[in-house]
Amino acid sequence: MQTLTSVDALRRAVNKARKAGKTIGFVPTMGNLHEGHLQLLRRAKHLTDCVVVSIFVNPLQFGANEDLDAYPRTLASDKEKLFAEGANFLFAPSVDEMYPEGMQPQTRVSVPRITDTLCGAVRPGHFTGVATVVSKLFNMVQPDVAVFGEKDFQQLMVIRKMVSDLCMPIDVVSVATVRETDGLAMSSRNNFLSSKERRVAPRLHRILQDYREAIANGFDDYQHLEKHALEDLLLTGFQPDYVSIRDAETLDPITPDTEAIVILAAARLGRTRLIDNVTLTLNPSADWGMLATN
Numbered sequence: 001m002q003t004l005t006s007v008d009a010l011r012r013a014v015n016k017a018r019k020a021g022k023t024i025g026f027v028p029t030m031g032n033l034h035e036g037h038l039q040l041l042r043r044a045k046h047l048t049d050c051v052v053v054s055i056f057v058n059p060l061q062f063g064a065n066e067d068l069d070a071y072p073r074t075l076a077s078d079k080e081k082l083f084a085e086g087a088n089f090l091f092a093p094s095v096d097e098m099y100p101e102g103m104q105p106q107t108r109v110s111v112p113r114i115t116d117t118l119c120g121a122v123r124p125g126h127f128t129g130v131a132t133v134v135s136k137l138f139n140m141v142q143p144d145v146a147v148f149g150e151k152d153f154q155q156l157m158v159i160r161k162m163v164s165d166l167c168m169p170i171d172v173v174s175v176a177t178v179r180e181t182d183g184l185a186m187s188s189r190n191n192f193l194s195s196k197e198r199r200v201a202p203r204l205h206r207i208l209q210d211y212r213e214a215i216a217n218g219f220d221d222y223q224h225l226e227k228h229a230l231e232d233l234l235l236t237g238f239q240p241d242y243v244s245i246r247d248a249e250t251l252d253p254i255t256p257d258t259e260a261i262v263i264l265a266a267a268r269l270g271r272t273r274l275i276d277n278v279t280l281t282l283n284p285s286a287d288w289g290m291l292a293t294n
């Protein structure tokens with residue numbers, strides 16, 4: 001595995017692979033790699049001949065009072081994991097390499113509407129930061145396939161819309177959320193949890209599963225369910241940002257045409273913000289390849 005830190009070196013390396021007839025897979029990350037990331041890499045390896053993984057903690061997607069400085073940076077151990085899994089290239093640029101003129105004059109990619117809600121409403125500017133850095137990375141790597149996790153469900157939808165709206169010739173592939181044995185969705189932010197919080201954290205997934213079961217059993221007063229799920233989270237010790245039951249295809253409220261439902265939640269435990277989601281297919285004959293009901 002070759003580690004590259006400049007856009008020029010990355011372009012040269014990827015062009016060489018492409019000229020040799022190889023297809024290019026890409027897994028963008030912010031590092032502190034765990035099994036969830038490694039599954040994205042494995043999927044990219046399965047689908048393409050040459051895989052680039054990027055590690056870049058993107059300041060543009062963090063709000064002023066968020067955890068940019070505290071975000072875990074573990075490049076040495078990340079490199080070992082990527083090498084062991086057979087990644088071809090690691091792209092690990094500096095902030096200056098990604099934003100040579102600084103953050104302020106950077107052209108932004110803003111995906112409308114879908115970013116106004118849920119995490120976009122709680123973290124203004126977050127998804128513009130994500131869409132901007134991902135589109136820059138896409139232009140640098142020019143992958144055939146890019147792989148993202150379904151844990152960041154709204155992010156995945158934002159990327160898919162950006163790729164579609166801007167006619168980017170990239171196949172966006174998603175991988176189901178990888179969980180610890182007690183159900184907690186794997187996340188770099190889990191490292192921030194105290195041991196007491198770590199014991200409580202899996203309840204987020206369990207509460208979502210309970211409400212998915214209620215819907216599967218025919219309960220369709222979604223506002224009532226959202227209100228009770230929020231109360232359950234509060235009683236369990238979370239400070240919820242939201243629990244929301246949406247159409248999994250549009251992220252809009254459920255309509256009679258909805259074929260698949262996603263229940264999304266974001267909640268804080270102490271200083272750690274966790275997100276999770278579960279999905280449910282209402283019409284089992286519909287093709288919901290993207291959605292694993294995990």
Ligand code: PAF
Nearest residue numbers: 028029030058130133152
């Ligand atoms: O999901 C992440 O780790 C980040 O949002 C991403 C896609 C790497 C962009 O910085």
